[in-house]
Amino acid sequence: MAEAIADNSERELPYVRAITEGVREVLLEQDNSFVAGEDVAGAGSVYGYYAGLLDEFGPERIYDTPISEEGIVGLGVGASATGCRPIIDLMFMDFLGECMDEVANQMAKMRYMFGGAATLPLTMLTMSGAGASLAAQHSQSLEAWICHLPGLKVVQPTTPYDAKGMIIAAARDDNPVIVVLNKMSLGLMGPVPEGPYEIPIGKANVVRPGTNYTIVATGRMLHEALKAATQLTELGIDTEVIDPRSLQPFDTATVVESVKKTHRVMVVHEAVRFGGIGAEIAAQIQEDAFDYLDAPVARVGAPFSPVPYSPALESIYVPSAKSIVAEAKKQLGL
Amino acid sequence: MTADISNKTLIDMHRRMVRIRLFEEAAGKLMEDGKVPGALHLYVGQEAVASGVMVHLTNKDQVTSTHRGHGHLIAKGGQFDKMFAELYGKSTGYCKGKGGSMHICDLELGMLGANGIVGGGPPIAMGAGFSAKFRKTNDVAVTFFGDGASNEGAFHEAANMAALFKLPVVFVCENNGYGEYTAQSNHQAIVDVADRAPGYGMPGVIVDGMDAIAVYEAAGEAVARARAGQGPTLLECKTYRYYDHVGVRGMGLKYRSDEEVALWQERDCIDRIEAHLIEQGISTQRKLENVHKSTLKEVHEGIAFAEASPMPEPSALLEDVYA
Numbered sequence: 001m002a003e004a005i006a007d008n009s010e011r012e013l014p015y016v017r018a019i020t021e022g023v024r025e026v027l028l029e030q031d032n033s034f035v036a037g038e039d040v041a042g043a044g045s046v047y048g049y050y051a052g053l054l055d056e057f058g059p060e061r062i063y064d065t066p067i068s069e070e071g072i073v074g075l076g077v078g079a080s081a082t083g084c085r086p087i088i089d090l091m092f093m094d095f096l097g098e099c100m101d102e103v104a105n106q107m108a109k110m111r112y113m114f115g116g117a118a119t120l121p122l123t124m125l126t127m128s129g130a131g132a133s134l135a136a137q138h139s140q141s142l143e144a145w146i147c148h149l150p151g152l153k154v155v156q157p158t159t160p161y162d163a164k165g166m167i168i169a170a171a172r173d174d175n176p177v178i179v180v181l182n183k184m185s186l187g188l189m190g191p192v193p194e195g196p197y198e199i200p201i202g203k204a205n206v207v208r209p210g211t212n213y214t215i216v217a218t219g220r221m222l223h224e225a226l227k228a229a230t231q232l233t234e235l236g237i238d239t240e241v242i243d244p245r246s247l248q249p250f251d252t253a254t255v256v257e258s259v260k261k262t263h264r265v266m267v268v269h270e271a272v273r274f275g276g277i278g279a280e281i282a283a284q285i286q287e288d289a290f291d292y293l294d295a296p297v298a299r300v301g302a303p304f305s306p307v308p309y310s311p312a313l314e315s316i317y318v319p320s321a322k323s324i325v326a327e328a329k330k331q332l333g334l
Numbered sequence: 335m336t337a338d339i340s341n342k343t344l345i346d347m348h349r350r351m352v353r354i355r356l357f358e359e360a361a362g363k364l365m366e367d368g369k370v371p372g373a374l375h376l377y378v379g380q381e382a383v384a385s386g387v388m389v390h391l392t393n394k395d396q397v398t399s400t401h402r403g404h405g406h407l408i409a410k411g412g413q414f415d416k417m418f419a420e421l422y423g424k425s426t427g428y429c430k431g432k433g434g435s436m437h438i439c440d441l442e443l444g445m446l447g448a449n450g451i452v453g454g455g456p457p458i459a460m461g462a463g464f465s466a467k468f469r470k471t472n473d474v475a476v477t478f479f480g481d482g483a484s485n486e487g488a489f490h491e492a493a494n495m496a497a498l499f500k501l502p503v504v505f506v507c508e509n510n511g512y513g514e515y516t517a518q519s520n521h522q523a524i525v526d527v528a529d530r531a532p533g534y535g536m537p538g539v540i541v542d543g544m545d546a547i548a549v550y551e552a553a554g555e556a557v558a559r560a561r562a563g564q565g566p567t568l569l570e571c572k573t574y575r576y577y578d579h580v581g582v583r584g585m586g587l588k589y590r591s592d593e594e595v596a597l598w599q600e601r602d603c604i605d606r607i608e609a610h611l612i613e614q615g616i617s618t619q620r621k622l623e624n625v626h627k628s629t630l631k632e633v634h635e636g637i638a639f640a641e642a643s644p645m646p647e648p649s650a651l652l653e654d655v656y657a
Binding site: 034060068074077078082113119150175 | 398427428429430431432433439440447449453454457458459461462463464465468469487488491492494495498499653654655656657
């Protein structure tokens with residue numbers, strides 16, 4: 001956690017309030033920024049992470065919109081291309097389907113198509129993840145969809161500290177950045193310094209140092225991987241856990257450096273395993289560190305099914321410390 | 335045709351229309367001769383719409399366009415050399431050869447690009463209008479789209495939000511009777527797209543899109559309304575494209591009759607404004623011919639510039655993905 005508590009702050013906040021603070025710092029810092037999305041003003045979002053911002057900044061900075069995701073993203077694209085630095089909110093990542101043209105064909109491509117003439121300093125916050133029995137259309141982890149689109153940056157902060165710092169970094173970036181949040185982490189407590197600070201986009205975090213095994217875990221799976229790492233110590237495995245934090249651009253170097261040291265690696269994400277970001281990470285590892293590998297790269301992700309509703313099914317659908325340990329044992333022949 | 339328009343504006347509109355026509359005629363020939371790659375969607379026939387709207391706008395006013403976007407850029411002041419260069423895929427083009435016809439743009443002129451996605455423009459223009467209001471400027475945003483795009487969800491979301499937020503946006507529907515190769519009667523149950531406007535709480539106005547002066551007057555009211563903070567207007571211009579959906583002869587699909595095309599050509603917008611200019615003694619045959627001649631010279635110079643320009647270097651491939 002080398003950079004996790006940079007200012008010696010003792011203060012702890014839940015993930016949800018770290019999001020609020022990140023957005024608040026942006027609104028304080030940038031006069032031309034505003035928040036627009038469904039239920040963001042009066043309700044402070046369905047998960048409450050904009051709570052208090054309407055009172056503090058007023059209706060000229062925080063806008064409730066109609067339930068019109070394509071319109072919301074279009075608003076962000078048009079406004080960011082003409083002098084604003086909007087923060088737009090996509091209530092659930094599953095709603096990407098409603099606005100994918102504006103995301104994939106307009107937001108991501110405008111700069112390139114225009115030969116660099118357009119700059120889109122646009123930040124989109126969206127909520128991902130299973131675990132709340134919200135079933136197949138409100139629980140997905142669709143990062144792979146948007147990581148496949150040149151022109152976008154995609155970050156996935158997973159601690160309160162990172163959430164605040166990555167929202168600020170995203171808003172200061174002159175590119176469209178999608179910040180993928182996790183709904184099951186909203187109550188997670190962690191140190192959050194006062195005032196503005198930035199978690200650089202494109203830099204992975206070695207959260208737990210280790211010597212003979214590496215787990216690369218994205219999003220909420222970081223916490224499951226940390227639990228798994230503790231369990232693996234009993235088997236003599238000293239696991240290094242890496243949180244990429246930024247999926248696009250992806251910090252391949254940090255991962256490869258770890259693998260060259262540990263020689264065995266697993267990639268874990270909550271998204272469906274097939275075609276997930278883990279497949280790309282595994283491919284990059286074998287391209288850059290093939291000769292250092294003592295075992296095939298293992299991958300843990302959700303099975304190839306929509307997210308189920310029943311807690312009995314959902315709990316086995318989402319990867320966990322248990323499934324990570326089981327897969328590690330298989331991989332390592334333990 | 336009323337007199338509530340200055341001679342200077344009439345001459346200005348005429349020049350914009352001729353610039354579009356002659357550029358497009360040349361561009362179509364270049365495509366059919368195989369000199370430029372890709373697909374061009376030509377604006378010939380619809381010149382009165384872009385010109386009649388654009389004379390009301392400054393470079394700070396934003397415009398979103400369509401796949402049929404050359405006319406909008408030219409009417410907003412686009413330069414032929416950079417346009418032809420873009421069509422040729424040259425590094426000196428408006429988009430350094432990375433966008434081509436369907437993404438041609440000039441952000442300094444407030445032209446936020448042609449758009450390859452039908453209905454892609456209205457949400458972006460709504461956002462530009464939002465931006466103008468948020469930044470407390472007096473600027474407006476105009477989105478051009480077709481009858482086909484009026485069936486896209488993107489248009490409806492943008493129209494609702496523009497009206498809800500009372501944004502300075504003008505929705506200009508260029509109803510040319512066809513969504514690609516499908517006649518309007520086969521793609522929507524209404525005749526007038528403007529009928530949809532009251533559903534969003536904005537005025538809908540129908541205008542003869544072959545009459546530049548009529549477009550000018552209606553657009554003037556819509557733009558003034560937007561500038562005055564009174565919200566958006568849907569302006570439906572009944573118009574027609576003389577050439578095919580793509581190119582001049584296109585794919586030779588038989589989806590409309592030659593008689594129908596001829597009927598619309600009899601109402602040609604340039605013929606009409608030229609007749610008016612002469613009748614009213616505002617211009618002369620000779621002066622009008624000079625406009626055509628000087629524009630044609632500009633066309634030839636633009637093509638020569640494009641042909642002499644270099645292709646993009648391979649190193650340009652990965653530039654401009656990110657800021």
